[in-house]
Amino acid sequence: MRRVVGICLVFVLSLACLSSSEALDKKEIKLANGLTVIHVQRTALPVVVASMLIKASPLYESADKPGTAYIASSMLMEGTTSRTGLDISSAIEFMGASLGASTNSDFTTISLSALKKDADRAFGIFSDVVMNPSFPEADLLRKKRILKGSLLQKEEDHSYVAQKRFMKELFGAEHPYGRLVSGSAEDIDKITRADIEEYHRQKYRPDQAILSVVGDISHEELLDLVKKYFSKWQPKTKDVVNNPIAAIKPLASAIAVGIDKKTTQATIIFGHPGISRSNPDYYAVSVMNYILGGGGFASRLMDVVREKRGLTYGIYSSFSAHKEPGAFSISVQTKNESADEVLSIIKSEMQRIRKEQVSDAELADAKSFMTGSFPRRFETTSRIADFLVAAKFYDLPEDYIEKYSSYINSVTKQEILRVARKYLSDENYLVVIAGDRSKMKLRNMQFFKDLK
């Protein structure tokens, strides 16, 4: 394959790139128990996709029990008060359907895909795992063992090791974004069945949840299903108690962290604190980032580091614009011997975008990609379902889809320079390098003398 899948690009743009040409015909209702339900009917295929967003993540868990949200969601499919884990997976798989939960740094989603003919049965199981998980002790032990094993195996991946270290150094262990979403092996050991049960009791509540249902299902059919399966769901506690989020300490200098690994390639992650999704400069920052390193082959970093110098298979920059300000980072892998050269290029591109305005052509190209690629964000049923719940979670305006092009098209070169100066730094940053120190020849990099 010619390209690294542009994970950063996709991530950064996923909430941004929605089309003005094609507003979704969505209907939103609120059940008596407070559950928000968003519906889009699409009849091209006989399938129904549902996505349930729960405010359960590192943001909404206690700092002394990291991983609780993640383990709670991963246990939903392991059994309910009326079904064993095997009952659940057998029934879902017999229908050729899929049901799964995932937790990221901001929220948890439980996702269902089923054929239309199985929608009722599948919804019955979907609602059961959300509302009535039983967290069997034996399955929890098993899950913890598998999870710890997977964390261990991930250590074989140097880019994972570098990324984990980068987040830890940048945010600190006391900040939710500085920890592993799953918790570390030690964190996982500390979590008990009682912790998860209590967590579920507090956080899995209809008045805080968002459900999207997309596919070949009419509004009446949907109302019947939702009433049948979710109307009995009630909050089990009075108030949602959220923990205060620690403030991020800004970086006061350049910090370098080296991880010595016997590999042929070095992984470099360069960055500093970024912005939140609600930042009013989000759109200007998105356009700026596209030009710097978010735009794949259209970006400056890819042009210089890959196209002109052949130093990498891929280099990307991204702003993780989460609920809270996330990281700005540039990630790249290059042979150990080229690490120094790549770092110099990163530094000079950071300086350049903060020093001078981007060209008219760069700005026009970025805008035309961001607005023109917008309809593709809605191509599949599950993409629509995921978008609907995330848009609600991040409080995007109701007319977001219609307005998106105007948000992007109103960004000017002056604004890009302003946000580059405001949100990028070529002086106060963190660099994590995982690679073979003996081959990296980093001595010329003055800031790298502190290699630990």
Place this chain on the structure above:
Amino acid sequence: MKRAAVLFISFLVALLSTDVSAQNFPVTEQTLANGLRIIIIEDHKSPLATFQIWYKVGSRNEPEGKKGISHLLEHMMFKGTKKYGPKEFSNIIQRNGGMDNAFTSKDYTVYYQNMSSDRLYLSVELESDRMKNLLLDPKELESERNVVLEERRQRYENDPQALIYEDVISTAFKAHSYRDPVIGWPSTIRAITKEDLSDYYSVFYSPSNAFIVVAGDVEPAKVIGIIKEKFENISAAVKSPVFSTAVEPQQEGPKKIYLRKEAELPYVVMAFHAPSFPHPDSFALDLLSVVLSGGKSARFYQNLVRTQAVALNEFASYNPLYSDPYLFMVGGTASKGVAAETLADALWTEIKKLGSGLISETELQKAKNQIEASFIFAQDSNYSKALYAGMFERLGSWRLSEKYLEGIRKVTAADLQSAAKKYLTEDNSTTGILIPVKEVRK
């Protein structure tokens, strides 16, 4: 590639077993005088389309000493023609809101763009241009060769599981060119010259060795019109491509290999030679892979991960759509403290069970339902619709896809048992074991 590949392959395998026309998306086909075939699948649900051009060339066609040339040429296809300089291809597509990419497999090389259907003419213009006018600039070649070497380091050399996976395939085949990795070896990537690329391009990048698949919100007559206009005057290659790879002889005893590498956990991969579609056993083999690894209720997860706790993860993969017989593969990562041999034994126990008894009708039906449903889900995107049509077209005709689901539906529990007995045997197996070592750093 491996972990991603495993997921990708099992996904494919399920989807592959499908019938492109089952959802009644109208298909139009035409062959131009120069041999270029065109397949158009209409889906008007949103104003989008995918354009794919498939060249019937992959690593299987490569000469000794030049392994990786198909993939390096794929990279060079983005480095400019007389009319459009390096980078321009992707820039034009992105400027128009599209995304473009390409991939090389053992059997084919595919270039594609996903975009608004009203911009399809751009794909036609740009792809027709690089089918005949590629520059192969020497300076660009040196730079891109380094990019490919970086790609190899990133995807194989720094991933111990990917390395042993690659080794198992190379060991399973002793004669057929499927033994070589698509990306090539560092020495062969370095040995490819501009002349090699140029010759390879002139033989294989010919309209008679290619076909186009378009899927999405398009009007077939109009699309065929613009394709004709740009591609009709490209003449077929003077030299016809010659495919002369060896037929893999029957394996007559187990093969076993080891890799010692810095890693955290042991990892086991096993490969069995297996026929490809339309061989009558291909349907049973596809279902066997689902019975073993089609989700959390499947046998590997239930027995190896959940009950015995010998594996952290597991897989069974079989892609029936190779041009020649390929491999049925299984494997997994051992749990902490579990020896690779213990996991290998547990995998064998599950495999042998398939040959020693009939699976229940419910279990068989579950596997069939999973294959049928995943096919329907795959119809949700233009890209995957075109991809599956293309994979069948590579084997002769997109219409062959219609036979697949038919074949799957007819399989009985007895068919599964006899396929397991016939192919999943010790004498037909190649086992690879990753032995983790911890580097002692000075």
